[in-house]
Amino acid sequence: MxxxxxxxxxxxxxxxxxxxxxxxxxxxxxxxxxxxxxxxxxxxxxxxxxxxxxxxxxxxxxxxxxxxxxxxxxxxxxxxxxxxxxxxxxxxxxxxxxxxxxxxxxxxxxxxxxxxxxxxxxxxxxxxxxxxxxxxxxxxxxxxxxxxxxxxxxxxxxxxxxxKGVMSMLIICLLMFFLFRSLAKSYAENGGLPAGVGRFFEPIVLYVRDDIARPNIGEKHYQKYMSFLLTVFFFIWFLNMFGLTPLGINVTGNIAVTSGLALLTFLITNLTGTKDYWLHIFDPLGSSMPWIAKIFLYIILIPIEVLGIFIKPFSLLIRLYANMQAGHIVLMSLIGLMFIFKSWIGSSLSFGLAFAISLIEVLVALLQAYIFTMLSALYFGFASEEHEH
Amino acid sequence: MEKLLEEFSLGLFVWQSLLFIGLLLLLRKFAWTPILDSINERESSIKDALSSAEKAKEEMQAVQADNKRILQEARAEKEALLAEAKKTASEMINQAKEGAQSEADKIMQQAQEAIQAEKEAALKDLKTQVADLSLDIAQKVLQDELADEKKQTALVAKLLKESKL
Structure with missing residues (x-):
């Protein structure tokens, strides 16, 4: 064959x-x-x-x-x-x-x-x-x-x-569980202060709470979303970083994984949506104009708003997938270039470039986790909004 | 798009969802809740400590103000007492002075009265004695003068001249 x-x-x-x-x-x-x-x-x-x-x-x-x-x-x-x-x-x-x-x-x-x-x-x-x-x-x-x-x-x-992807996720899950379990335990053992590696992660947990969840969701409702936001942030970040190791794993650059994550954001957003959230979708203009005038506008507006419900999480899944995928492709191509050039100049240049891109990828790994979490928080903020239209 | 759909692996999706939800639930129970609780507890304890420190400071200030006020009151009271004492003292002195004065005046008056009376008595006595003496003298003179006729007539004349009727 x-x-x-x-x-x-x-x-x-x-x-x-x-x-x-x-x-x-x-x-x-x-x-x-x-x-x-x-x-x-x-x-x-x-x-x-x-x-x-x-x-x-x-x-x-x-x-x-x-x-x-x-x-x-x-x-x-x-x-x-x-x-x-x-x-x-x-x-x-x-x-x-x-x-x-x-x-x-x-x-x-x-x-x-x-x-x-x-x-x-x-x-x-x-x-x-x-x-x-x-x-x-x-x-x-x-x-x-x-x-x-x-x-x-x-x-x-x-x-x-x-x-391999499932295995990697399993490893990351175990790592995260033991890491944050030990952080949680260290509070009890250390008189309310983090110890060990938790000293590094506590400020990040605080950052997710104070700079992602609180401003986007609001003081009143942010607590019920915290578990998801923290888990998704560290899950994506760790998997991204895992993907940069020489083990050659590309989990967050897999569309099935990102859609799984985005689906959860979608479900949480819509299942915790308040009356105002749905009113905003199906009656975006509220009482600002008579109902006759609204009918014509709503023929256009409502489909857009309804589409928005799906586009928001879809953009999440595509963004994470495309960014991680692209990063891996660029890195791998640059490494591949070394074998195409097979010369001291070309190969070392592409090595230098690959090294520089690796450093950028470390930043991207964190950035993508942040963006996913940030946007999820923003959508949760829409879902839990309570104000007069 | 077709490539994306082709890449989509249902198995991986299912495993990912299961693992992630499992991780989410486990972490929520064993990590996030205790971590966030501890952080909140710590934050509130810091807040409490700060506010109690503030309160202690305020209390301290209040105590200090109280002390100051009490001190001032005591000082004022002392001053009032002193002023009153001074007043009483001067009053007493004045009273004493006045009493003494009036007593002295009285004594002086009495003395003056006594002196006057004595003087008058003495004058009276003197007058009677002078009168007696002059009578004596006059008697003797007259007895002597009237022994001679001529002299009697001269005297009468002289007297008449002097008396100027």
Whole structure:
């Protein structure tokens, strides 16, 4: 099968880049050091090398593109890095994760059965194969049948696998729970003052309360939204930061995750909406003009307001998704550039750029968490408003 | 848009929602509520401490003002007492002076009266004695003079001359 061969090829590049990603910092130091001591002859030598490798330049670009796409997607195993040994076999360092499928019954098996997408998994007499990072039911050979638009027509079982993203969220959840539990405990043990790492997080909790929740929601109602705002803020921030580690996780840049978060904002906003909130949507002009005049305006206004209910959380999910996705794409592309240039100048330049972008991404990680929380608070503020129109 | 929908993984969405809601509920119970409660408690205790300090300061000021007032009152009272005492003293002195004066006046008057009486008595006595003496003298003179006729006539004449009728 062509697919299997391609997959194998892809994996070889993946290995290379994954290793590169892990070794980014050590390599960077090496590059920086050698830049200090290099002579012009070294540059000449390297440029000759690049000349010889231009023939596979285009395929390299394709490979990098594929790698970035692969990185942005969720994965069925938690691989740290992989390498190809002398005899050409792949070695993956990482852990397989459980696959949970609903296919006329619950199917639970380890993702190691796929052998990183290279083989077909046989479970309870059914065969499953990975195709474009999705699980399809196939026959024993892993045949994928396509329709006219080249979309697979194979049965796609409901997939509730513990993927890399879910695993990352689980880790972050545990981390957050123990972190803030210890902060909560430290108050009791330390006479009302935070201790340890809580000293760092308490001001942030206070910031969320005093500068996000209070001014946007109001003194009267802010308390009931605090748990959500704090959780969502730290959840997004931690996941964003987790995504910047060399583990290569992209959870907040996943549309399913951001829509889950935005859906909660949507539900909380509309379920806690007061009479004034709904009046504002369905009677925005109030008693400022006679009802006859309002009818014509409301034909336009009400659909806009109703649409607004959905657009607000939708903008939240797209903003977070796009920002994190874009950050990862830019970073990965810059890292990829090092392998395209393969020269001391170009690679070190793109390394410098990648480093600078990483620093910006650290800021973006916090900024996006702040924006999501801030806008959620703003929407909650609309929902709990109580004033005369 | 199609790419976005294709990327959307229901499994991940479900897990994310479950995990997040679970985390939210757990953190609310075990972290956020105690954390925010502790912070509120601390803030209110700081506020209380500040307001009680303010109150103590005010009380202190009130006490000080009280002390000052009491001191002033005491001083005023002292001054009033002193003034009264002075007044009484001067009154007493005046009274004593007046009494003494009137007594002295009385004594003087009595003395004067007594002197006058004595004087008058003495004068009276003197008068009678002078009268007696002059009578004696006159008797003797007359006895001596009237022994000679001529002299009697001269005397009568002289007397008549003097008497100027």
């Amino acid at each position: 062509g697919i299997a061969a391609k997959r194998l090829h892809l994996h070889r590049i993946l290995d290379e880049m994954k290793n590169a990603q892990l070794g980014l910092y050590s390599r960077a130091i090496a590059v920086a050091l050698s830049l200090l001591f290099t002579t012009p002859s070294l540059f000449a030598n390297n440029s000759k090398e690049t000349d010889s490798s231009t023939t596979d330049g285009i395929s390299k670009k394709e490979e990098i593109k594929a790698y970035i796409r692969h990185h942005l997607e969720d994965a069925y195993d938690f691989s740290l890095f992989s390498y190809t040994s002398e005899d050409g076999t792949h070695h993956y360092i990482g852990a397989p994760l459980p696959i949970i499928l609903w296919d006329e019954g619950l199917q639970i098996f380890s993702s190691s059965k796929f052998h990183h997408g290279e083989t077909v998994a046989k479970v309870d007499g059914k065969y499953y194969a990975l195709y474009h990072n999705k699980i399809y039911r196939t026959d024993a050979e892993g045949t994928i049948v396509y329709d006219a638009d080249h979309h697979p027509t194979n049965v796609k079982p409901l997939d509730f696998s513990i993927t």
